[in-house]
Amino acid sequence: MDVLLKLLSCLMLSALITIQLLLVSPYRNRLTDDSINGKVLEVYESVVSRGTVVLDAMGDYEPNTAYVLVNGEHQKLVDTFPVELNLWDGDVVEIQLKQGSPTFYVFLLSRKGSIKTDLKSSTVVIKPGINMLFRVMDNKTL
Numbered sequence: 001m002d003v004l005l006k007l008l009s010c011l012m013l014s015a016l017i018t019i020q021l022l023l024v025s026p027y028r029n030r031l032t033d034d035s036i037n038g039k040v041l042e043v044y045e046s047v048v049s050r051g052t053v054v055l056d057a058m059g060d061y062e063p064n065t066a067y068v069l070v071n072g073e074h075q076k077l078v079d080t081f082p083v084e085l086n087l088w089d090g091d092v093v094e095i096q097l098k099q100g101s102p103t104f105y106v107f108l109l110s111r112k113g114s115i116k117t118d119l120k121s122s123t124v125v126i127k128p129g130i131n132m133l134f135r136v137m138d139n140k141t142l
Contacts (some may be wrong), residue, residue, distance in 0.1 A: 051113020059104030
C-alpha cells in the first residue's frame with residue numbers, strides 16, 4: 001500500500017509539472033481555447049478588479065468631522081483632504097459628516113487601476129449624516 005501511494009503521488013506531481021509547462025508553451029492557445037462557451041483565457045487574468053481613488057474637497061471642511069465609509073464600515077477619519085482609498089470592484093463609498101458641521105463638496109481627483117465609478121456629477125454635496133458618493137465597478141462593464 002505504501003508503494004502504491006508513493007507511485008500515485010509521483011504520477012500526480014509529474015502530471016502537474018507537465019500541465020504547467022504546456023500552459024507556458026506556445027500550445028497554450030490550443031489548450032485553453034473555449035470558443036463554444038467563452039473566450040480564450042489570457043496569460044494573466046483576474047476576476048476581481050481593484051484600484052485606487054483619490055477624493056478631494058471644496059468649501060469649509062472642519063478637520064476630523066467626517067468619516068469615509070466603504071461598504072458601511074468606517075475606513076478613515078478625514079483630517080485633511082485629499083484622501084486616497086484602495087478599493088475593489090463592488091465597493092460602495094460613503095461619507096458620514098457629524099451633525100452641526102458645515103456642508104462642503106467632494107469630487108473625484110484621480111482614479112488608478114482597472115476600476116470605474118458610477119459618479120453622476122463632478123461634485124457631490126456632503127451634508128450632516130451619511131452621504132453616498134459612488135459605487136465602484138469593473139472597468140470593462142462601463
